[in-house]
Amino acid sequence: MAGNTKEIVGRLEATGFMIEGAYTHDQLLDGMKGFERAALREVFRDEYSESLRVYDLSAHFRDMASRYALCDTEVYGRLSWGLHRLSREISSLVNGARGERYMARALGWLKCENEVLLNVELEHEGERCEYDAIVITPSGIDIVESKFFNYHAEIDSDGFFHDRARSRERSYNVGEKMRAKEHVLFSVIEEASPGAVPRSCVRSVLFVANNNAVVDDRFGLVDVCNSGQICPLIEGRRGEALDRDARSAVADVVEGARQTFLYEPPMDFDQLRSDVADFIVMTERASARSEAAAERAIEVDSPVRDGPAIDKGGTIPEIARDAVAILLYALGAGAAGYGIYRLTRQAA
Numbered sequence: 186m187a188g189n190t191k192e193i194v195g196r197l198e199a200t201g202f203m204i205e206g207a208y209t210h211d212q213l214l215d216g217m218k219g220f221e222r223a224a225l226r227e228v229f230r231d232e233y234s235e236s237l238r239v240y241d242l243s244a245h246f247r248d249m250a251s252r253y254a255l256c257d258t259e260v261y262g263r264l265s266w267g268l269h270r271l272s273r274e275i276s277s278l279v280n281g282a283r284g285e286r287y288m289a290r291a292l293g294w295l296k297c298e299n300e301v302l303l304n305v306e307l308e309h310e311g312e313r314c315e316y317d318a319i320v321i322t323p324s325g326i327d328i329v330e331s332k333f334f335n336y337h338a339e340i341d342s343d344g345f346f347h348d349r350a351r352s353r354e355r356s357y358n359v360g361e362k363m364r365a366k367e368h369v370l371f372s373v374i375e376e377a378s379p380g381a382v383p384r385s386c387v388r389s390v391l392f393v394a395n396n397n398a399v400v401d402d403r404f405g406l407v408d409v410c411n412s413g414q415i416c417p418l419i420e421g422r423r424g425e426a427l428d429r430d431a432r433s434a435v436a437d438v439v440e441g442a443r444q445t446f447l448y449e450p451p452m453d454f455d456q457l458r459s460d461v462a463d464f465i466v467m468t469e470r471a472s473a474r475s476e477a478a479a480e481r482a483i484e485v486d487s488p489v490r491d492g493p494a495i496d497k498g499g500t501i502p503e504i505a506r507d508a509v510a511i512l513l514y515a516l517g518a519g520a521a522g523y524g525i526y527r528l529t530r531q532a533a
Contacts, residue, residue, distance in 0.1 A: 193462035197223050203454040207447035210315075214278040217271065220454065224461050239275065243268040246464060253471035260467065264460040267452065274451050284333030284394035285317050291392070291412045292329070297322050297420050298429070300436045306444045309372040313446060314365060317392075319439060321432045324422035325386030328366050329415070333394040339401040340391075340409070349401065363389035363407050370439070377438040386426045390418065 188196075198204055202219035225234035225242055246264060250256045285304070292301050300321040307314055318329040337349045344360030367387045374382050391409045393400055402409050410418050427435065 190459070190462040190466050193227060193465055194458050196227070197458045197461070203450055207449055209445060209447060210278070213448060213450070214275070214282065216450075217275050217278070220457075221271065221275065227461065227465060239268055239272045243272070246468075249464075249468045253468060253475070255464075255467060255471065258467070260460055260463045263456070264464050267457040267460060270452050271457065280333040281331075284331035284392070287333070287394035287412060288318055288329060288331040288392050288415075291415050292318060292320060294416050295320075295322075295419060296416070297324075298432070299419075300432055302436060302439055305439060306446045307369050307373050307439070307442055308444055309369045309376075312365065312369055313444075314369045315446070316366060316370070319370065320419060321427065321435050322419060322422065323427055323432070324419075324424045325388060325426050326370070326382065326435065327419050327422075328363065328370060328387070328389045329392050330363065330366075330389065331392045331394050334398055335395060337399045337401070340404040340407075342403045344404045344406070359391060359407050360404060363391070373442045374435055374438050377442070378434055381431060381434060383426055386424070388422075390415065 197220075200219060200223040202223055203216045205216075208216060221239045221242075222234065224239070225237050228234070228242060228245060229237060243265065246261070246268070250258075250261045250265075255261050289301075289303055292299075295301075302319040302321075303317070305316040305319055307316065316328055317331045320327040320329060332346075334348075338346060339349045340346050340359050344358045346356050346359050367389060371382070371384055371387045389407050391400075391407055392415055393409065393411045396411050396413070400409055408418060
């Protein structure tokens with residue numbers, strides 16, 4: 186496919202992926218995965234590209250950069266980081282969606298009366314919060330935050346969640362995030378139905394979707410559970426704070442306050458498109474130069490098979506002239522001796 190930079194960028198833009206300024210969460214995931222497929226098709230055959238991912242594209246570009254001495258170029262440095270960032274963003278959204286599916290499945294096992302509201306976005310006085318699940322039961326309201334990861338995590342004493350192997354990289358503060366969600370949800374309900382729900386009835390749960398993951402909770406102020414623990418945890422809450430009518434009213438308030446938030450792309454996709462196109466063109470030109478140099482080398486190294494062995498305009502080395510002279514002298518002397526021999530035989 187290939188072409189010049191402008192043509193490649195044009196094809197990537199024509200797919201319609203990641204060309205807008207804002208998206209919903211679902212649109213972001215679809216858009217980034219679409220961009221990934223479009224970039225792969227620029228490099229690999231269609232039937233092959235469908236089975237590949239952005240990290241395969243990164244590996245291919247890394248090999249090309251090494252082969253053609255492009256590793257130190259500004260374009261490759263920016264492209265390498267951009268593809269790494271894209272891979273992480275896609276992985277984060279995919280894992281988030283997976284965690285939400287596992288959470289919804291687990292909440293379906295609740296035995297107590299309940300209302301489960303999934304993927305809710307609320308705003309109060311300029312503060313926006315996303316809720317993976319809001320579970321309304323007779324004992325109160327549980328905000329469930331799902332996470333899917335494959336490493337040994339820790340919630341430190343300050344409430345920060347991070348990978349223990351990367352202890353210096355704190356992703357976010359669990360305590361702060363969950364308290365903000367509680368505040369916004371309670372404020373929305375209180376504004377619509379003052380006094381309908383006691384503030385103490387709004388609680389938070391961190392749901393770990395991967396049962397093989399390990400969480401070392403040193404914070405202790407937010408409940409942490411897995412698929413097998415979440416139902417007993419919610420069912421075990423004490424109290425009858427919300428009757429059926431109250432639960433229904435709360436659900437109606439939350440549904441009525443739902444919003445759809447738009448998010449800016451997490452990276453500059455215009456720059457990434459340009460870098461992908463520039464690097465493809467750079468490698469094609471480098472490949473053409475390499476092939477031309479190899480052909481010239483073959484022409485120089487190959488023996489001459491057609492025409493005279495010695496160029497007509499060339500000069501015969503001196504040692505070669507001497508050898509030819511001796512050969513001709515020997516042949517001449519031999520011929521003369523044979524002639525004399527034949528004459529004497531005839532005379533006799």
